[in-house]
Amino acid sequence: MSGGELTRRRLLGAGAALAATPVLGRTRDPKVGPFIGLRENGVLAFKGIRYGRAARFARAVSEPLPTSPTETRSFAPIAPQRGNPDLSQSEDCLFLNVWTPDANLCAKRAVMVYFHGGAYSNGTVTDPLTNGGKLAAQGDVVVVTVNHRLNALGYVWLKPFGSRYADSGNLGQLDLILALEWVRANIAAFGGDPARVMVFGQSGGGAKIATLMAMPGAKGLFHSAATMSGQQVVASGPNNAWKRTQALMAALKLAPGDVEALLTMPVERIVDALGTTDPVMGGSLYFGPVLDMTNLLRHPFWPDAAPQSRGIPMILGNVREETRAFIDPRGPKLLGLDWDNLATRIVPEIKIDLDVDWVVARYRAQYPSWTPEQVFYSATTAGRSWPGQVIEADERAKAGAAATWVYQLDRPSPLDPLRGAAHTDDIPYVFGTLDAPGSMSGVDQGARMTRDLMMQAFAGLAKAGCPGLAEWTPYCLPGRATLVVGDGNVKVFDDPRRWERELWATAPYVQPGS
Template identity: 30%
Template sequence: MWAAVSGSLALAAALLTPQAAQAAGSNPPTKDATLVRTDAGWLRGESTAEGRQFLGIPYARRPVGALRWKEPRPVKPWHGVRGASSFGNRCVQSASWDPGYENPSHTEDCLDLNVYAPDGDPARQRPVMVWLHGGGLTAGAGEDIVPDAFARRTGTVVVTVNYRLGAMGFLATEGLDGEAADRVSGNYGMLDQQAALRWVRANIGSFGGDRHRVTIAGESAGGRSVCTQLASPTADGLYRAGIVESGAYGDCAARERQQATTQGAEFARKAGCPDAATALACLRKKPAAEILAAQAGFDWGPVAGGDFLPVQPEKAYEDGSASRVPVLNGANSDEGRLFAYGQFDGQGKPLTEEQYPGALTRMYGAELGAKVLKRYPVSGHASPTHAYAAAQGDMMFACTALRMDRALAGRGPVYAYEFADRTSPPFASIREAGKTFDFGATHVNEVQYLFKHFGLPTPLDAEQRDLARQMVQYWGSFIHGGAPRAEGQPTAPDQRTRPGTVLSLRTASAGGNALSTTLGDDHRCDLWDSAPADAG
């Protein structure tokens, strides 16, 4: 499905394994734009119809054996030319419904990244976007998006990153705390992201990127990663801007140290390592498949309290300790429909009107559930599942994004958007289900307007293609260092001067892109902003 390599000679070189490359010599010619030198050695990428791409580049040493649950270490240099024409391994994760994820991955050798660069003079030094993938911090890979056309159209260099997931990326135990320099473990996946950013700082100039103009971006768990990195002092100076797509859920909260280590002890027992004195050594001997099998049912994510994240992100935003960089932040208008579908209709058990009040009580408790029932009556929605989805999406995404806008506005430019194309085709994983269920502008749906999602074409109609073109311009102008703009369209509003005003991204027949001042009311944020922090 990938674009063809230009010429058989380039293909042959791109297929060199690192071992075979050692015989290729250490001083290859440099006139070929697909041949690039990094601080660890030479790489052979490939030319495509959109530009140049370099895939499967290791940015850190393999986190295996004694390096399992260790901070990422610099990659070992190689000799000769290393082929960079195929993606690296996906990090340890279960099978899923996403295309290409039909089988689990048990491979820990996965700390790779991919670089996409437009054709042209590599000395031009274009701005850079580093994309952190979604997947709940337990799934996904850098290859989930193919941003080659985005890179060409915006004149940017794009990097996509793999990072450790689930228990491999976020296990915290007392034993691991004892090994950590700051005595707080559980942030390995986040530290991988920072190692990738340091690789970018050291090497992106060789690909035509400007190390001083790096934007970190991501969707869902990738967006959550961005809002976490914004609050991390150890990421300071590694980027100049951030893009958070549907990532403010849970107010980007991290686990507290005691919570994380208690969970780690429970995980160790489940994995067959119950003795606290020997648990860490026992876990390090476990095959990845056994670690993966034991991780279900636990909350995996970053841990607050150490050097990486001294305080919760929300507090860092409020007290001014978060990075003072421009941020583009937003969510989708129907975020909750994906999750409600998976809980009800996707299980063959659509929510009924009779079941609806009980479902709300189970989700929110009796007191808040009664308020939600009053504010989200079934009569106001296409079905009970859609009513449930509206409440879930407003609570988890829409109102948390608006709260994040307010918090971030005190420390730098914040540009707010909402993706609101309710006619958008469901993304590839749920496209078949979309024939019978109206997903609207649900979670993940905006990604396919910016990039090839899972490398697949998106069936957009003419109006949607226009919207996609405008969104690429918005994102591209922000990465270039300005306010998000698109030709003939309203500029995304800065929350410092226009608080609560949001750029609504819509097709022409739905009114086109417009500035909205009613999103807080539309998503009933007065209810959710006053709800208990652990609601839902």
């Protein structure tokens, strides 16, 4: 029996066993099959459910369901990474979490599966911002959040060392596919409908979704999708991926062919080496999906939208000034900013190669009342974090794909006047975690209204294949209808940032990591 067939049979058998186990929905400790969870925010929560196991640099295999009662009341370790040092980290990190209003086999609620941000290098779904309880309760859906392998452990390109490593450049993506297979096989016992699975993700999580939309192994595993400030137009080419592998091995002081040492060394050494300079982009080493011609046979949105996912309805969103979240307005990059040094400060932050003195002059002519800081954040957002979304939305429209809805979050944080509407700020609105540590939304009436609007839209897509907002019209060319979300209010505008879109389209966008 092949490994793939064994995995499929295990999944089917696991699903049957789970469905056959009685659900004790009103016991003090809620139980679904062997899993013992807890009550949280008015819903049932099951945390730290294992969905797979994997040896280092090997494709993960599914995990049979436990044969005895298993506590799933707390989060499992997260993937090894340079971030989140206060959380337990382990290479054994293939766990997911489920929140459900009612573990009833007959409920057949829509399922929302979340993939976290942090590019492909960092992050976790154990962040309080992405706790799924409030979304499950208010949205009346089943929420699943997934951890998986990251950075070199999930995406280093080792295929040049032999066919044994054919999957190596996309292991993190294959983990997500395995988690979605687990959902398909088992979610009915938690009250979910395996025929209505929506994937959604922020930043790197959205990029992972865009990549899955071009991976044959993911076909049919989800039925709608939403990305929040996360795009993947092209994947890394194998030659650039190999340069990064060589840089990693050099940082570890390994001989160029010593892959066996890479397999056995302490994981802490690998994580430490991630800080070495990336030979393609500069900055720290980038590892992400690779055009491996094994699991990823084409780029996600180049030269067009991947045909396999054109039938999937989709939400695409960004925030108005993305870069205020990771270029601190109080930090050194903004210190002493003025018209004389503005262009120099913008250059290293953008992914479109234009004469930045010319760009600044165009902004000053178009917006004569703007300050250097306003131009800086608008230009770095439009030249770095936003173009990928425009490309994806345009390519879907050109291809006649299923409806796409585009939003732009404009609501500024009421907690920090210098933050504006920045990267990650839409997370607490979608999850309903306004008061969670790290949220910049506040809890005022505007925040609550924005939460209700965003949650209704996302849950609506999961339930019915279209957002739950009647006024939100799909994105088509040439109109480019966009839902602009303000302080508890929304309005649809055609091409609201047309001037900036056209300015930055003067030259090609370069996908980070490609």
